[in-house]
Amino acid sequence: xxxxxxxxxxxxxxxxxxxxxxxxxxxxxxxxxxxxxxxxxxxxxxxxxxxxxxxxxxxxxxxxxxxxxxxxxxxxxxxxxxxxxxxxxxxxxxxxxxxxxxxxxxxxxxxxxxxxxxxxxxxxxxxxx
Numbered sequence: 001x002x003x004x005x006x007x008x009x010x011x012x013x014x015x016x017x018x019x020x021x022x023x024x025x026x027x028x029x030x031x032x033x034x035x036x037x038x039x040x041x042x043x044x045x046x047x048x049x050x051x052x053x054x055x056x057x058x059x060x061x062x063x064x065x066x067x068x069x070x071x072x073x074x075x076x077x078x079x080x081x082x083x084x085x086x087x088x089x090x091x092x093x094x095x096x097x098x099x100x101x102x103x104x105x106x107x108x109x110x111x112x113x114x115x116x117x118x119x120x121x122x123x124x125x126x127x128x129x
Contacts, residue, residue, distance in 0.1 A: 006055055013048045030096040032075045074123050078104065081116045
């Protein structure tokens with residue numbers, strides 16, 4: 001499943017979720033697909049959880065380059081950086097919408113968040129064939 005398909009799917013489910021539920025909040029803040037899936041399962045939104053699980057498996061099997069196959073440790077580090085950024089920063093907005101690592105890295109470099117930019121640059125270099 002392509003990232004745009006996942007975005008459309010999440011938007012479709014999001015419309016029917018109350019704002020106070022964990023799943024909606026995870027979608028709104030651009031959480032990882034794993035976290036959204038876990039929230040959905042916990043809250044009984046089993047269809048969404050199943051579709052996200054399937055999408056993640058498909059991406060891992062096909063070597064997709066969307067957010068679903070990003071190494072969990074890197075995603076966790078990005079989220080840790082995000083927690084320290086003001087909401088109006090370009091880097092925070094890029095993280096929140098699950099932008100590409102390249103875009104997040106460029107925004108981080110522009111805003112002086114050099115550790116994040118360097119980390120993402122290194123990961124991107126390691127993943128290139």
